[in-house]
Amino acid sequence: MTLSHTMRAVEISEPGGPEVLKPATHPVPVPGHGQIVIRVAYAGVNRPDALQRAGLYAPPASASPLPGLEASGTVVELGPNVTRWSIGDKVCALLPGGGYAEYVTTHEEHALPVPDGMGVKEAACLPETCFTVWSNVVMRGGLRGGERFLVHGGASGIGTTAIQIARSLGARVFTTAGTDDKARACEALGAERAFNYKTEDWAAEVKAIGGADLILDMVGGAYLPRNIRTLADDGRLVQIAFLQGAKVELNFAELMMRRLTLTGSTLRPQSDAAKARIARQVETHVWPMIAAGHFTPVMDSEFPLDQAAQAHARMESSGHTGKIVLKVGG
Numbered sequence: 001m002t003l004s005h006t007m008r009a010v011e012i013s014e015p016g017g018p019e020v021l022k023p024a025t026h027p028v029p030v031p032g033h034g035q036i037v038i039r040v041a042y043a044g045v046n047r048p049d050a051l052q053r054a055g056l057y058a059p060p061a062s063a064s065p066l067p068g069l070e071a072s073g074t075v076v077e078l079g080p081n082v083t084r085w086s087i088g089d090k091v092c093a094l095l096p097g098g099g100y101a102e103y104v105t106t107h108e109e110h111a112l113p114v115p116d117g118m119g120v121k122e123a124a125c126l127p128e129t130c131f132t133v134w135s136n137v138v139m140r141g142g143l144r145g146g147e148r149f150l151v152h153g154g155a156s157g158i159g160t161t162a163i164q165i166a167r168s169l170g171a172r173v174f175t176t177a178g179t180d181d182k183a184r185a186c187e188a189l190g191a192e193r194a195f196n197y198k199t200e201d202w203a204a205e206v207k208a209i210g211g212a213d214l215i216l217d218m219v220g221g222a223y224l225p226r227n228i229r230t231l232a233d234d235g236r237l238v239q240i241a242f243l244q245g246a247k248v249e250l251n252f253a254e255l256m257m258r259r260l261t262l263t264g265s266t267l268r269p270q271s272d273a274a275k276a277r278i279a280r281q282v283e284t285h286v287w288p289m290i291a292a293g294h295f296t297p298v299m300d301s302e303f304p305l306d307q308a309a310q311a312h313a314r315m316e317s318s319g320h321t322g323k324i325v326l327k328v329g330g
């Protein structure tokens with residue numbers, strides 16, 4: 001297949017607010033060893049895209065400077081040594097960047113088949129959240145059935161995914177959200193209790209039932225000492241972002257006295273091999289949850305590619321529940 005040399009994309013014209021996202025024309029990317037080119041149908045919008053746009057989360061040197069960490073679409077070109085995919089395959093993929101465009105390259109092992117029965121729109125929302133949740137909650141956090149799991153930001157893309165995956169693993173799920181409506185939506189997804197963090201003392205409530213065996217947190221700041229207090233003995237705290245800041249004063253004696261584990265990770269800078277390991281686990285464990293009807297992405301809204309700025313404004317308004325997508329090729 002002969003691809004055109006240029007494509008529509010959305011670029012970050014300068015660091016700033018949503019308005020710095022501007023439609024632009026870019027060269028179609030060329031696949032390297034082990035890479036595929038995807039004609040993008042839909043691109044998922046994630047909070048790290050907004051951090052990149054604001055100049056706070058630089059892409060790795062080898063990645064496209066265009067935003068976009070996940071997409072779905074059709075494989076249209078194969079680089080040297082690609083073995084898994086053929087032209088025409090429908091995939092969804094984790095990207096090092098570049099999803100806000102008509103074409104994108106990624107490592108072939110970071111792509112997964114669009115799950116049976118799922119549309120490309122929903123599939124675009126799977127990679128970033130599934131890779132992040134599985135690698136942090138299960139591979140790093142070691143969540144097991146029967147454990148008490150607390151995830152903050154339950155109505156976020158990450159939160160709605162974590163609630164469903166943890167429930168499917170048989171954990172008891174607790175979560176926080178900024179409004180009563182969002183809290184009820186989280187309970188409808190499988191959370192045993194969702195606390196409105198503006199009106200309820202989630203730390204006291206979870207502590208009263210024995211504490212959390214595992215907490216997944218993206219808030220940080222003042223939540224760090226509260227999370228530590230909320231953990232059960234031998235509990236684990238996995239940090240995936242610091243929306244309220246990364247610097248706090250902590251009494252580390254609690255870690256020692258109660259045998260707590262404090263850890264965290266960020267997906268994007270990890271090696272291709274590490275992301276491929278996560279991809280294999282996601283396909284082995286999460287794709288069957290989708291097939292069984294235990295997990296489906298919660299969709300908030302759709303915007304055309306050239307309205308990426310409006311999509312970011314919606315995400316930063318915190319009015320959304322679940323995932324926001326950009327329609328690129330449809």
Ligand SMILES: NC(=O)c1ccc[n+]([C@@H]2O[C@H](COP(=O)([O-])OP(=O)(O)OC[C@H]3O[C@@H](n4cnc5c(N)ncnc54)[C@H](OP(=O)(O)O)[C@@H]3O)[C@@H](O)[C@H]2O)c1
Pocket residue numbers: 045046047048128132152153154155156157158159176177178179182197218219239240241242243265266267268315318319322
């Ligand atoms: N480490 C990694 O590899 C990785 C990968 C992907 C995402 N992330 C991080 O994970 C987070 C979620 O990402 P996303 O794409 O799902 O974004 P998102 O949908 O915009 O979610 C952000 C969430 O943070 C919640 N929040 C803000 N302040 C809060 C507080 N004080 N207490 C409880 N919740 C609070 C908001 O909830 P309310 O609106 O209810 O307040 C919102 O749901 C982001 O911080 C992102 O940077 C990390």
